[in-house]
Amino acid sequence: MSILVCKGNDAFFEALPSALLPQEPEGIIRVLMLGDVIGRPGRKIVKSLLPQLKHRAKINIATVNGENLAGGFGITQKIFNELTAPATGVDIISMGNHWCDKPEVHAIRKASNRIVLPQNLKNLEGVELIPEFEIPGSRRTLCVVNLMGIFAMKHEYNDPFAFLEKARPVLEAKVQGGQSIVVVDVHAEASSEKQAIAWFMDGVAAGLIGTHTHTPTSDERVTRKGTAFLTDVGMTGPYESVIGMTLDGSMPRYFTPKQKKPQEVSEKDVWLCGFLLEISEKSGLTRAAHRIQYREDAEEWTLRTVTAQRPS
Ligand SMILES: [Fe+2]
Numbered sequence: 080m081s082i083l084v085c086k087g088n089d090a091f092f093e094a095l096p097s098a099l100l101p102q103e104p105e106g107i108i109r110v111l112m113l114g115d116v117i118g119r120p121g122r123k124i125v126k127s128l129l130p131q132l133k134h135r136a137k138i139n140i141a142t143v144n145g146e147n148l149a150g151g152f153g154i155t156q157k158i159f160n161e162l163t164a165p166a167t168g169v170d171i172i173s174m175g176n177h178w179c180d181k182p183e184v185h186a187i188r189k190a191s192n193r194i195v196l197p198q199n200l201k202n203l204e205g206v207e208l209i210p211e212f213e214i215p216g217s218r219r220t221l222c223v224v225n226l227m228g229i230f231a232m233k234h235e236y237n238d239p240f241a242f243l244e245k246a247r248p249v250l251e252a253k254v255q256g257g258q259s260i261v262v263v264d265v266h267a268e269a270s271s272e273k274q275a276i277a278w279f280m281d282g283v284a285a286g287l288i289g290t291h292t293h294t295p296t297s298d299e300r301v302t303r304k305g306t307a308f309l310t311d312v313g314m315t316g317p318y319e320s321v322i323g324m325t326l327d328g329s330m331p332r333y334f335t336p337k338q339k340k341p342q343e344v345s346e347k348d349v350w351l352c353g354f355l356l357e358i359s360e361k362s363g364l365t366r367a368a369h370r371i372q373y374r375e376d377a378e379e380w381t382l383r384t385v386t387a388q389r390p391s
Pocket residue numbers: 115146147175291292293
């Protein structure tokens with residue numbers, strides 16, 4: 080593990096290339112995955128930093144979890160267009176339990192495959208198909224798996240493990256055949272569920288992030304088989320909050336008598352949190368991964384790098 084800490088964008092982007100793998104000899108594909116982007120402050124920091132980050136780190140393709148983009152609840156067409164515009168640079172938006180808080184999601188999904196809904200949603204036609212995207216600069220495609228966990232969720236979902244038992248052999252053949260790279264966004268409350276899914280996909284998925292808790296964990300790793308995982312990548316949004324929402328709106332919910340005040344997205348102490356995978360074009364699996372955080376108030380970037388564990 081190595082850590083790069085820099086004050087300000089200039090220092091970070093200058094130091095960044097030294098923390099990345101060389102392109103040669105096997106070809107490196109860089110995939111950036113951001114967790115739940117929260118409301119306007121989350122969108123703003125993505126728009127201000129992603130284009131430069133993509134350019135300077137030579138990132139081939141970027142995903143975000145978009146279930147909280149519209150005021151914390153769901154996604155609108157306007158926001159989808161804004162984020163996926165080339166000037167912003169989001170390539171794919173995965174979702175979570177707030178996927179249908181705004182009904183526009185159905186029209187967005189009809190018009191574009193760049194929004195990926197959890198494949199274990201119940202009773203939604205075609206949702207179980209794992210989409211495959213071209214990766215600029217690579218011969219391989221990117222298969223994006225998005226799954227809901229089932230522990231402590233308000234709604235019911237199909238069993239994510241049963242889904243993967245069927246999908247895994249197909250994905251494995253695509254990775255081993257040189258056709259695809261697989262990444263997974265597990266949207267779940269329980270670390271145990273996310274870790275179990277990561278181990279089940281070990282050696283097939285190049286990378287897996289957890290989302291939904293809005294709180295980053297510090298357990299990033301690359302397994303012996305080349306699967307990078309981080310139990311929760313954390314939200315890209317305001318951290319002076321309770322999981323993104325203002326203290327004024329949130330705190331009265333916890334004390335007696337309990338008050339349900341309107342929930343509003345906080346604007347204070349915004350961070351960008353992501354997981355950057357460096358994937359071998361040859362194997363379709365990960366050689367190095369970086370947990371990236373930027374804290375706006377401190378203007379501080381942190382990049383924590385882990386490389387593949389030695390094969391046992
Ligand atoms: Fe979320």
